[in-house]
Amino acid sequence: MTAKLRDREPGTLEARRIVCEQIAEALAALKGRRPSDSSIHRARKSIKKARAVWRLLRHALPAATYRHANARLRDAGRPLGAARDAKVLLVTLDRVLQAGAASASMVKAFRRALLQNGKAIKLGVMVEPTAIALSRQALRSTYQRIKDYSIQKRGWSVLGKGMRRVYGRGRRMYHRARSDRRAEHLHEWRKQAKYLHHQFAVLKPLWRGPIRKLASETGELSERLGDYHDLAVLRTQVLTHRRAFSSAAQQARIVAVIDRERADLQNIAFMLGARIYEEKPADFCTRFGGYWHEWRHAKNKTDRT
Numbered sequence: 321m322t323a324k325l326r327d328r329e330p331g332t333l334e335a336r337r338i339v340c341e342q343i344a345e346a347l348a349a350l351k352g353r354r355p356s357d358s359s360i361h362r363a364r365k366s367i368k369k370a371r372a373v374w375r376l377l378r379h380a381l382p383a384a385t386y387r388h389a390n391a392r393l394r395d396a397g398r399p400l401g402a403a404r405d406a407k408v409l410l411v412t413l414d415r416v417l418q419a420g421a422a423s424a425s426m427v428k429a430f431r432r433a434l435l436q437n438g439k440a441i442k443l444g445v446m447v448e449p450t451a452i453a454l455s456r457q458a459l460r461s462t463y464q465r466i467k468d469y470s471i472q473k474r475g476w477s478v479l480g481k482g483m484r485r486v487y488g489r490g491r492r493m494y495h496r497a498r499s500d501r502r503a504e505h506l507h508e509w510r511k512q513a514k515y516l517h518h519q520f521a522v523l524k525p526l527w528r529g530p531i532r533k534l535a536s537e538t539g540e541l542s543e544r545l546g547d548y549h550d551l552a553v554l555r556t557q558v559l560t561h562r563r564a565f566s567s568a569a570q571q572a573r574i575v576a577v578i579d580r581e582r583a584d585l586q587n588i589a590f591m592l593g594a595r596i597y598e599e600k601p602a603d604f605c606t607r608f609g610g611y612w613h614e615w616r617h618a619k620n621k622t623d624r625t
Contacts, residue, residue, distance in 0.1 A: 330479065338521060363397075369518045372515040380478045393459075476612040
């Protein structure tokens with residue numbers, strides 16, 4: 321039996337295992353009274369992965385059961401997102417400065433404003449009763465509920481419907497973003513691309529050329545759109561803190577560099593999107609179903625030998 325065929329079998333039970341594993345990792349990252357910025361970031365990523373894989377189980381559970389757990393995971397991650405955005409703004413500002421927008425000395429007042437804002441947000445997350453404590457509580461209760469849910473052992477008949485839904489929504493958001501490039505459309509597209517990327521973790525035993533390549537491309541797409549989102553947030557802050565700049569011309573130069581960087585990221589994202597979302601959802605689902613059934617046939621043949 322090859323190493324590939326010894327991997328955990330993709331299916332509803334494996335999807336649940338991954339969801340529980342990611343929730344447990346988020347809880348581990350949030351241990352202690354005051355988790356570090358890196359710990360908050362790790363917890364947020366784990367929650368995102370859990371929500372992505374949870375979407376594969378939409379058709380294995382009653383609708384109310386699915387929605388309740390999804391809402392609890394969403395609520396657990398929400399305060400962590402605010403803390404993350406405050407931290408990443410400074411990193412994004414440094415990247416913009418490296419692109420020639422201005423020197424570090426010219427934006428001292430603006431950087432100070434971002435630091436103060438970030439500290440206020442983090443303090444709000446940490447104050448008792450802490451948002452972190454509420455996140456932990458939501459994660460613990462959701463972990464236990466998901467672990468106790470009665471889920472039948474099913475394969476592509478359930479996973480395929482969940483993945484088709486995410487792929488289809490991502491495809492719609494891709495086309496919407498192409499016709500109307502507002503930041504909120506690109507942000508929603510990014511969320512769907514990220515969901516799809518994380519869902520490939522369940523299909524890892526099936527990985528071969530096409531699946532591995534698509535997993536890589538969806539990962540790159542979500543990263544590019546994430547950078548775009550960070551620049552959009554920074555742009556808003558630059559325009560909000562007008563008095564932190566010595567002149568309107570200096571502020572305009574920074575905005576111009578941000579807009580140029582965003583345009584470059586958009587071009588790369590749409591190039592990737594054209595490849596990822598070229599299929600109709602039904603065709604995409606059929607193709608991946610074929611990979612799954614080929615894997616099952618090979619595994620059964622190997623198990624008999």
